[in-house]
Amino acid sequence: MSALVLILRREMRLALRQIGDSAIIVLFFVLAAVLFPFGVGPEPNMLARMAPGVVWVTALLAAMLSFERLFTPDFEDGSLEQLALGPAPLEMVALAKAAAHWLTTGLPLMIAAPLIAVLYRLPDSGYGALMTTMALGTPTISLIGTVGAALTLGSRRGGVLLSLLVIPLIVPVLIFGTAAIDAAIGGFPVRQHLMLMGGFLLGALVLTPLATAAALRQALE
Amino acid sequence: MQMISDFLAMGGYGGFIWSAYGAVAVILIGLLVISLRELRTTSAEVAALEANSPRRRRNNADNKDATS
Amino acid sequence: MIQQYANPARFNRLAATLMPWFAWPAGILIVVGLYFALFNSPPDYQQGDTVRIMYVHVPAAWMALFVYTSMALSSAVGLIWKHPLAHLSAQAAAPIGACFTFVCLLTGSLWGKPMWGTWWVWDARLTSVLILFFLYLGFMALQNAFDDPARGERSAAILAIIGFINVPIIKFSVDWWNTLHQPASVVKMSGPAIHSSMLIPLFMMGIGFTLYFCALLLLRMKTLMLARRARGMSMAQLHQQTAE
Amino acid sequence: MRFFGENLSCVRGERLVFSGLEFAIDPGTALVLTGSNGSGKTSLLRVMASLTHPTAGHLAWQDGPVADDPERHHNRLHYVGHLDALKPVLSVRENLETWAQLHGGTDKKIALALKKLRLEGFENIPGRYLSAGQRRRLSLARLAASDAPLWLLDEPTIALDAASVDAVRTLIAEHRTAGGMAVIATNVDLGITETTTLNLLDFAPAEEDVWEGVT
Numbered sequence: 161m162s163a164l165v166l167i168l169r170r171e172m173r174l175a176l177r178q179i180g181d182s183a184i185i186v187l188f189f190v191l192a193a194v195l196f197p198f199g200v201g202p203e204p205n206m207l208a209r210m211a212p213g214v215v216w217v218t219a220l221l222a223a224m225l226s227f228e229r230l231f232t233p234d235f236e237d238g239s240l241e242q243l244a245l246g247p248a249p250l251e252m253v254a255l256a257k258a259a260a261h262w263l264t265t266g267l268p269l270m271i272a273a274p275l276i277a278v279l280y281r282l283p284d285s286g287y288g289a290l291m292t293t294m295a296l297g298t299p300t301i302s303l304i305g306t307v308g309a310a311l312t313l314g315s316r317r318g319g320v321l322l323s324l325l326v327i328p329l330i331v332p333v334l335i336f337g338t339a340a341i342d343a344a345i346g347g348f349p350v351r352q353h354l355m356l357m358g359g360f361l362l363g364a365l366v367l368t369p370l371a372t373a374a375a376l377r378q379a380l381e
Numbered sequence: 382m383q384m385i386s387d388f389l390a391m392g393g394y395g396g397f398i399w400s401a402y403g404a405v406a407v408i409l410i411g412l413l414v415i416s417l418r419e420l421r422t423t424s425a426e427v428a429a430l431e432a433n434s435p436r437r438r439r440n441n442a443d444n445k446d447a448t449s
Numbered sequence: 450m451i452q453q454y455a456n457p458a459r460f461n462r463l464a465a466t467l468m469p470w471f472a473w474p475a476g477i478l479i480v481v482g483l484y485f486a487l488f489n490s491p492p493d494y495q496q497g498d499t500v501r502i503m504y505v506h507v508p509a510a511w512m513a514l515f516v517y518t519s520m521a522l523s524s525a526v527g528l529i530w531k532h533p534l535a536h537l538s539a540q541a542a543a544p545i546g547a548c549f550t551f552v553c554l555l556t557g558s559l560w561g562k563p564m565w566g567t568w569w570v571w572d573a574r575l576t577s578v579l580i581l582f583f584l585y586l587g588f589m590a591l592q593n594a595f596d597d598p599a600r601g602e603r604s605a606a607i608l609a610i611i612g613f614i615n616v617p618i619i620k621f622s623v624d625w626w627n628t629l630h631q632p633a634s635v636v637k638m639s640g641p642a643i644h645s646s647m648l649i650p651l652f653m654m655g656i657g658f659t660l661y662f663c664a665l666l667l668l669r670m671k672t673l674m675l676a677r678r679a680r681g682m683s684m685a686q687l688h689q690q691t692a693e
Numbered sequence: 694m695r696f697f698g699e700n701l702s703c704v705r706g707e708r709l710v711f712s713g714l715e716f717a718i719d720p721g722t723a724l725v726l727t728g729s730n731g732s733g734k735t736s737l738l739r740v741m742a743s744l745t746h747p748t749a750g751h752l753a754w755q756d757g758p759v760a761d762d763p764e765r766h767h768n769r770l771h772y773v774g775h776l777d778a779l780k781p782v783l784s785v786r787e788n789l790e791t792w793a794q795l796h797g798g799t800d801k802k803i804a805l806a807l808k809k810l811r812l813e814g815f816e817n818i819p820g821r822y823l824s825a826g827q828r829r830r831l832s833l834a835r836l837a838a839s840d841a842p843l844w845l846l847d848e849p850t851i852a853l854d855a856a857s858v859d860a861v862r863t864l865i866a867e868h869r870t871a872g873g874m875a876v877i878a879t880n881v882d883l884g885i886t887e888t889t890t891l892n893l894l895d896f897a898p899a900e901e902d903v904w905e906g907v908t
Contacts, residue, residue, distance in 0.1 A: 163795060170791050177782040238776025241744060245767045246795045307611065311604050315594035324590055325608060328583040331576065371611050374528075378603040381745050388488075392498040394563050401559040402487075405505045405552050409661065412548050416669050423675040430682040461907045531748070597706050671907070677707075678904035684708060 163248035164256055171260030181229065182264045186272050189222035193276045204281055211280035212341035215290065216297075216334050218276070219269050223301050224326065226265045228319040230257060230309040235379065244380055254372035258299075258306045266298035282345075289344035289354075293337040296357040303364040304329050310375035333360060457674055460534055464667040471664035478657030485650035500647070502560040508655040509553040512662060513581060514616055516546030520588070521613040524606035534670070536602040537677075539609060540592060541669035545662055547585035554578060573622035574630040577615060584612040598680075694755045695719050696843055696874065701750035702898070703736045710736050711896040714750070718874045720842070723865065723885055726878040728893030734878035735775070737893065738845050741876060742772040768796070770843040777832040781821030785812060788820055789834050798839030806837035811860060825852040830860075837864060844868060844875040850883060858883070 175182065196214050197207060234240040243253050273294050274287060282290065308326035312318045340353035391398045486504035493500035520539045527535030557575070558568045569575065588605050595601040622630075643651075695717060702712035710733035718724050726734045739745040741752065743759055743766055752759040752766075759766045779788050786803070793803050807813055810830040815823075823831065829852050836844055844865070850858045865875050865885060877883065 166791075166794055173787070174780060174782065233780075236776075237780070238774060238778040239780070241772065241774060241776065242778045242792055244744060245742060245770070245772055246792075247764060247768050247797075248795075249764060311591060311608055312594065314600070315591070315604075316596070317594065321587075321590055321594050324583070325587045328580040328587070329611075331580060335576075371607060375604065375607050378528075378600070378607070381600075381603075391501070392492065394497065394499045397499060397559045397563050398501050401502045401505060401556040402483075404555050404559075405509070408548050408552050412545065413665060416665055416672065420668060420672040420675070423672050423679065426679045427675050427682070430679055430686070433686070434682060457904050457907050599704075599707055674904055674907045678907050680707065681904055 163246060164252050167243070167246075167248065167253055167256040168259060171256060172263065175260060175264040181226075182268055185222050185226045185265055186268045188225060189218055189269055189272055190276065192218040192221060194279070197280075207280045208282060211277055211282040212286065212290070212338040212345075214280060215273050215276050215282075216293075216337045219273060219294070219298070220301065220327070220330060220334060222269060223265060223298070223305060224323045225319075226261070227305040227309045227322055227326065228312075230261060230306060231313050231376070231379075232309075232318070235313050240376065241380060244376065250373035250376055251369040254306055254310070254369040254376065257372075258303045258368070261306065262299050262302040266302050270294040270298050282341075285347070286341050286345045289341045289350050292350075292354060293340045293357060296354065296361050297333045297337045300333050300357070300361045300364045301330055303361075303368040307368050307371045307375065310372045310379065313376070313379045333357065336360075456532075456534060461671065461674065464671060468664060468667055471660045471667065475657050475660035475664055478653050478660065482650050482653030482657050485653065490646055490650050491644075496564060499560055499563050502556050503647075504650055504654050506553060506556040506560055507651060508658045509549045509556060510578070511655055512549040512658050513546060513553050513578065514619060515659070516542050516549060516662060517581060517585070517609075517613070517616055520546060521609045521616075524609040528603065528606050528610075536606060537670050537673045538666065539588075539606060540602065541666050541673055542662075543585055543589050543592070545665055545669070547582065547589065549658070549662075550578065550582040550585055554582060572630055574619065577619040577622050581612075581615055581619060584608070584615060588612070694842070696752075696754050698741070698747075698752045699750055701737075701740060701747045701752070703733060703740055703745065704748045705733070705736055709748075709898045711893055712749070712898040714893075714896040716891055718843075718876065718889075720872045720874055721869050723869060723875040723877060723888045725883075725885070725888045725890045726876065726893060727880060727890055729880075732893040732897065734893055735847055738772070738774070738847050738876065738878055741843075742770060742845050743767070744772070769841055770845060771796075771836050771839075771841045772845045772847075773832055773835065773849060774847045777828045779820045779823070779828055779831060782819060784817045784819055785823070785831055786816040788831060789838055792835050793838035796839035796841065803838045806834040809837050809860060809864060810834040811857065826854060826857065829853055830857055833861060833864070836868070842873050844873065846875060846877045846879075848879055849877060850879070850881065 193214055196210065200206065200210070231240060234243065244250055246253070270291070273290060277287065277290055305322075305326055308322045308329075311325060312322045315321055336353045336356050340350045340357070343350045343353060389395050389399070482504065486501055490501070490504075492498045520542045523535045523538040523542070526532055527539065554575075557578075561570070562568050588609055591608055592601045592605040595604065697715075697717035699715055701714040701716075703710050710731075714737070716724060726737060728734055736745065740747050743752065743763055754766070754769070778792065780791075783791070785807070789803055789806065790798075792798075793806070798806075807816065810833055812827070812830055812834060815827070820828070820831075829849075833849060849861055853861065862884060865877075868875060877885070877888075
């Protein structure tokens with residue numbers, strides 16, 4: 161367990177020294193979301209209708225940009241070899257990486273999300289669902305993203321390929337994330353959607369470290 | 382004649398049905414043709430490399446020695 | 450180890466023997482199946498003649514899942530036992546599976562327009578099949594994304610195994626969610642719900658497609674083995690030159 | 694405790710680099726790997742570290758095969774490869790701490806390791822300002838910052854000046870006196886005494902084409 165803490169501390173230390181990297185992702189999130197009203201027009205009702213979808217889709221795209229740097233620097237400078245040779249199994253390293261990614265990217269995106277919702281005039285009844293789905297969905301995205309990042313490690317055109325692999329796997333999170341917010345706005349029960357998203361998170365928590373570790377092992381081979 | 386045009390019309394849905402079958406034919410036959418062509422070019426490549434291979438070259442050299 | 454090394458050549462001979470046994474029946478079954486499908490099967494009492502699209506749509510859907518399953522299985526064998534032919538089999542199957550999935554989506558769309566009045570709906574079945582299509586594309590892209598082909602092989606194999614989660618989702622999506630897509634009517638516990646005059650051509654097409662897949666798989670595997678051989682030979686020549 | 698490998702072979706990039714390789718290392722001894730470029734020195738070291746899995750054969754300690762308990766194996770070794778595993782944004786001390794603490798290295802040992810590799814006084818300098826030789830030394834400082842019986846070193850003296858090479862030599866000698874073992878891949882004579890040499894070229898496989906019969 162202490163190895164997990166040490167690795168997590170290392171990741172956080174590195175992320176905080178390069179805090180600009182996370183800031184850029186959040187900036188992209190805000191900018192991409194702000195683009196939509198220019199394209200579709202500023203009609204308030206339509207923007208309110210679009211709000212859940214826009215927040216979720218742009219958050220996904222922003223997260224997509226952050227995955228490429230998840231393992232690449234460690235792979236190139238040999239740190240990944242040392243992590244693999246450490247006392248902790250690679251599954252734990254994968255989990256620590258995903259946790260650090262969530263803390264430095266998922267959490268900032270989650271904090272920025274209500275700001276965008278305000279710009280889109282999301283009805284008040286939607287904020288609770290927005291934050292809950294973000295809290296359940298962003299860790300799932302971080303976990304699935306680590307798998308994609310590990311699979312494409314060292315490939316040509318890693319970033320685009322990574323999106324091609326990860327986006328299909330993330331679709332369920334998007335579907336139920338937006339559905340829950342829509343349901344909350346419409347006054348329908350959201351429990352079922354949230355349960356499903358919780359299920360995805362638990363499933364990802366169990367399965368993705370295994371897949372990431374397998375992918376990292378063969379990347380080092 | 383009437384029968385044929387009735388058959389082609391497929392109860393008014395001819396356009397959908399024939400384009401579905403057409404697409405299937407184009408894709409499945411196309412894949413077959415592409416695969417066959419790939420096999421041909423790769424075989425040719427292997428044959429060319431084989432003609433060039435060290436072992437063969439050595440044999441050729443031996444033959445040359447024998448004839449000269 | 451020795452068995453592993455002997456395998457490619459032996460497999461190659463086996464494939465040559467098997468090929469006609471797959472290719473000819475495939476051709477015959479598909480042609481006869483098409484005859485039944487287009488000329489000699491009744492129109493559906495609800496759907497009219499559009500039901501004829503079923504004879505290509507449903508077998509293509511079966512194949513999309515079957516090919517993916519075979520791909521995931523050979524990937525697992527390749528990763529666990531490091532069998533040299535397993536990855537090749539997955540690599541050879543991917544484009545065929547992608548084509549079947551595309552056929553399934555396309556014919557489904559052409560069937561949906563007259564029946565549902567729309568080319569596409571975002572329901573669970575259609576969406577999960579679309580994701581399957583992206584998984585095939587992702588597999589092929591990942592396979593070719595590395596300078597070291599062995600690396601691409603293994604990476605893509607892991608993706609194939611992860612993506613396998615999608616297969617049961619597709620299979621049961623029509624039962625789990627109420628969707629526009631009709632539930633399965635052939636593979637059911639209580640026996641098929643459609644008449645034998647439709648079932649026979651459907652199975653003919655299904656078996657025909659399966660044999661077509663087998664024949665094409667052998668053909669593509671042979672191509673890949675030859676490509677491997679070509680790479681090996683050019684590498685050997687390179688070594689020869691540097692040694693000289 | 695003895696560490697050994699039997700009948701090892703390894704495939705890199707679809708090419709068999711060595712086969713039928715045997716080795717054994719006892720406490721206090723050093724094994725030097727030699728052989729021309731591409732003969733598989735790095736591959737063998739990575740196999741020994743269990744970063745790469747051998748295509749055939751197996752690795753074991755006296756008390757059991759490596760494959761049975763890879764984490765135990767990792768705890769018994771230090772691997773210093775071509776890559777330095779240093780972060781430009783972390784200071785010298787932080788860089789070393791990261792790896793040493795994972796292996797149970799204490800602050801005292803870390804300070805001592807920096808001293809041994811002549812990095813005293815550089816503790817707070819960020820990694821990005823280090824020269825190639827300094828980076829190499831910091832990477833080698835991992836060896837002294839925490840204990841492990843088996844050292845796997847890949848060309849450890851590249852980019853080092855004469856004084857630093859001396860320091861490395863002393864480090865290895867001390868390690869051996871304390872009962873440690875070292876495997877060193879190198880093509881230059883490091884002046885380490887009483888070593889066994891393993892020439893990778895002795896295990897170069899006969900050219901064999903797996904795909905030969907495919908026509």
